[in-house]
Amino acid sequence: MPAARRTAARNATLGDVAKLAGVSIATASKAINGREDVAPGTRDRVVAAAAELAFSPNQLARSLIAGRTGTVGLLTSDLEGRFVIPILMGAEDAFGAGQVNVILCDARGDAIREQHHLKALLNRRVDGIIVVGRQTDPRPSLGEQPVPVVYAYAPSDDPADLSLTPDNVAGGRLAVEHLLGTGRRRIAHISGDPAYAAAQDRTTGVRAALADAGLELVGDVAYNDWSEHWGRDAAAMLLAAHPEIDGIVCGSDQIARGVLDTLRDFDKRVPDDVAVIGYDNWEVLATQSRPELTSIDANLQQLGRAAAMRIFEAIDGADGVDGETGEHRLPVRLVIRGSTIARR
Amino acid sequence: MPAARRTAARNATLGDVAKLAGVSIATASKAINGREDVAPGTRDRVVAAAAELAFSPNQLARSLIAGRTGTVGLLTSDLEGRFVIPILMGAEDAFGAGQVNVILCDARGDAIREQHHLKALLNRRVDGIIVVGRQTDPRPSLGEQPVPVVYAYAPSDDPADLSLTPDNVAGGRLAVEHLLGTGRRRIAHISGDPAYAAAQDRTTGVRAALADAGLELVGDVAYNDWSEHWGRDAAAMLLAAHPEIDGIVCGSDQIARGVLDTLRDFDKRVPDDVAVIGYDNWEVLATQSRPELTSIDANLQQLGRAAAMRIFEAIDGADGVDGETGEHRLPVRLVIRGSTIARR
DNA sequence: TACCGTGCCGAAAGGGATTTCGGAGTTTTC
DNA sequence: GAAAACTCCGAAATCCCTTTCGGCACGGTA
Known part of the structure; x- marks a missing residue:
């Protein structure tokens, strides 16, 4: 059978160098x-000698002694990779380039x-595991494990676990505050599956921000699913x-798209007549629409970074010290584009 | 500092079980x-005894002996994760679930x-490396490495490497043949960056299929970039x-979107007046448009599977036997949706 | 009884690196 | 000139598992 190219050169060992x-x-070694x-x-x-032999230490042997591999497992069901990739990048970056590697499953x-x-x-003795949910709903806990586990994006259903999630309430609030800041007063809200x-x-954030301004939502919240189709119909x-x-x-x-x-079909101008704000800041959708979409970004890279840091803190901390638990909401961010503020 | 939950239980070793x-x-062990x-x-x-202690063998020690880790590295610059995730899934699946793990960088x-x-x-002694390019253009070779390297999606610029890429010529051909099959005769082609x-x-595939039918492209190929904006303008x-x-x-x-x-702005009905076919079968775009988009799927999961298999073939093959080289084009697939054939 | 074959088990080597600790060699001190 | 104090270096243990191979005990045969 055909196969890929490689050199036959065996890796040099420390013994060879010595x-x-x-x-x-x-x-x-010293x-x-x-x-x-x-x-x-x-x-x-x-x-x-090491340079001459292009020696590089076998991490396997190193890890075996150290009891640490410098790897974290990323367990996900995010088929799109939309959430998991930024989280992975954040985890990789948590401790300088190349310190931590991620096994993605x-x-x-x-x-x-x-x-x-x-x-x-x-079995591979990862130092910890980050579980990334597909959506922000609680997911079943993995239970007690021999290594630290952090739930990212979707929280665990067990409050004894540590979960890091984006602050959706703040996101809703941020969206409304931005619209109010651009002078809008008659604001409606179209969302996805209300079971989420x-x-x-x-929605809670949206209502709260409106209430703070002495306003109410125009109409009921239109819930259905997260699709473009629903956005159009709604x-x-x-x-x-x-x-x-x-x-x-x-x-x-997607709904915003x-x-x-x-709105175009109805000859409403965006943002002049109506301002529209999305959620997730999914670049391919947000930057390709006309006009480009203002959106709320969940800062997933920071979330991944935080998750990795928590894992290593748990390891470095004294054994038996159970760390922080519960769901922690991380700040989100407003990304302003043309759908809320006209280009000058 | 706060940290994540974990149990204190040390992993049992084979010695404990014994x-x-x-x-x-x-x-x-036996x-x-x-x-x-x-x-x-x-x-x-x-x-x-093993069951009682929840013993699970340390893969590190195992790998150290075996000289194989059962891991492959996936080296990418695909920030979206659009290409890399299917390829990763394919690699994971190449040998039954849980046999191979992927370290994604x-x-x-x-x-x-x-x-x-x-x-x-x-250093982690991966058994091989899959390099996933961002686009299908040749990328610099990593050169000789102590483990097999396969280039996926984007080929290496060194013909001594093994590259697995989607067959874009066949894709263009497939698209046109499908349109011809639905009775279209006046076909145009809008594409992205001509440097790719x-x-x-x-385009080659498109022209070839038309020529086979005794037809020619209507107008020149409109090249520019891969964006929705360009699709609209073109x-x-x-x-x-x-x-x-x-x-x-x-x-x-994206162009198709x-x-x-x-087309809607021009009051052209799709697919009745004009059929539109996309490329990449990026679900979030293709299934959310109106009508849904027929598209060419690059079968990336199969590509990842093939890449992983080549790696292990190279390992299992006799040392020093340089395997297959050059660029291999893998078949692509037509996914039919409403933009080319009206729903009954 | 002496011998041989078979079936099970364990001591030990090995895989690659780190780390401890003792010892050899050199310098300082009185 | 002998004791003390340093420098450097290396043998060996350790991490956890796999594999080889020698050996013990037992049953069968002559």
């Missing part, structure tokens, strides 16, 4: 790792596959019932 | 791994970061110059 430098393995008790001349010889929404992956990750905690939380119904609206807060960028479509 | 079962470590020369009674005792288009990640992967090999290849120009067209092959789903927008 032999070439004419020292013991122990000394070679020299390379910058430990003391090595004469400068000896160190130079070892370093030169896609469970595809299958509990059995998830268990398989979990076991594989533990995310939908409820965002906007049509909304315009029929309340033609006076001047701002629409959408539960997702649909809303924009319908 | 002690509990009252046998030697060697016997415990019993657990189903090797011979173990009396049934002994085996049962060991297995029971995002280089973010930075060569230095890529080198860092490469080194980290090699993908754009050129798709479609407007196209309709102005050639109002008679009845089919448009687009270089990406823009084209659909403009």
Whole structure:
């Protein structure tokens, strides 16, 4: 069978380096790792030998001793990779480039596959596991594990776990405050599946911000699903019932795209007549619409970073000290584009 | 500092199991791994002990002996995760669930970061590396490495490497053949950046299929970039110059979305007046448009699967046998939706 | 009884690196 | 000139598991 190219060169071991430098393995190790008790001349010889053999230490052997691998498992069912990639990047960055590597496992929404992956990750002795949910609803806890587990994006249903989630209430609030700031007063809200905690939380934020300004939502919240189709339909119904609206807060960028479509069909100018704000800041949707979509960004990269840091804090902390638990809501961010403020 | 929950329970080692079962470590190993020369009674005792201690073998130690880790590195700069996630899933699946794990590294288009990640992967003794490009243009080779390297999606610029790419020529051809099959004869082509090999290849396929039917493209190929904006503008120009067209092959789903927008502005019905076909089958775009978008799917999951298999073939093959090289084009697939065939 | 074959089990080596601790060699001190 | 104090270096243990191979005990055969 055909196969891929590679060189035959075996990796040099510390023993090879030691032999070439004419020292013991122990000394070679010390020299390379910058430990003391090595004469400068000896160190130079070892370093030169290591360079000549292109020696790079076997992380497996290292991890075996250290009891730490410098890897974290990322367990997800996010088929799109929309949430998981930024979180992965954040985790990679938590401790300088190349310190931490991420083993990404896609469970595809299958509990059995998830268990398989979990076991594989533990066997590989990952230092911790980040569980990324598909949506912001609570998901089943993995229970007690021999390594720290952090739930990201979707919280665990067990309050004894640590969950890091985006603050959807603040997001809803932020959206409305921005619209108010641009002078809108007659604001409606179109969202997705009301069974999602995310939908409820965002709505809560929306209402709260309006209440603070002495205003109320125009019409009821239009819930259904997170699709563009729904955005189109909902906007049509909304315009029929309340033609006076001047701002629409959408539960997702997809919904917002649909809303924009319908507004164009109704000859409403965006943002002049109606301002539209999305949610998720999914670049491919938000920056390609006309006009481009103002949106709420969940700061997922920061969330991934925080998750990784929590894991290593848990390890470094004294054993047996159970860390922080419960759901922590991380701040979100407003990204302003043309759908709320006209280009000058 | 706060940290995540975990149990204090240290992982049981094979030694613990052996002690509990009252046998030697060697016997415990044999019993657990189903090797011979173990009396049934002994085996049962060991297995029971292992279960009691929730023993799971340390993959690190295993890998150290075996010289194989069962991991592959996925090196990418695909910030979206659009290409890399399906490829990752395919690689995971190449050998049954949980056999292979993938360490995903995002280089973010930075060569230095890529080198860092490469080194980290090699230190972790991955069994092979899959390099996923951002676009289908050739990318710099990593050169000779101690493990097999396969380039996926984007080929390497070194023909001595093995590259697996989607067959863009066949994709262009498939698109046109489908349109011809629905009775279209006046077909135009709007594509992205002409500097991309993908754009050129798709165009080649488009022209070839038309030529086979004794037809020619209506107008020139409209190249620019891969955006919705361009799709909208190009479609407007196209309709102005050639109002008679009845089919448009687009270089990406984003372009197709823009084209659909403009067609609606021009009161052209899709698919009745004009059929539109996209490229990439990016679900979130293709299934949310009105009508839903027929598109060409690059079968990335299969591509990832193939890449992983090549890696392990290269390992299993005799050392020093350089495997297959060059760029291999994998078949693509037509996904039919409402933009080319009216719903019954 | 002496011998051989078979069936089970365990001691030990090995995989690659780190770390401790003792010892050899050199310099300082009285 | 002997004791004390440093420098450097290396043997060996350790991490956890797999695998080889020698050996013990038992039953069967001559």
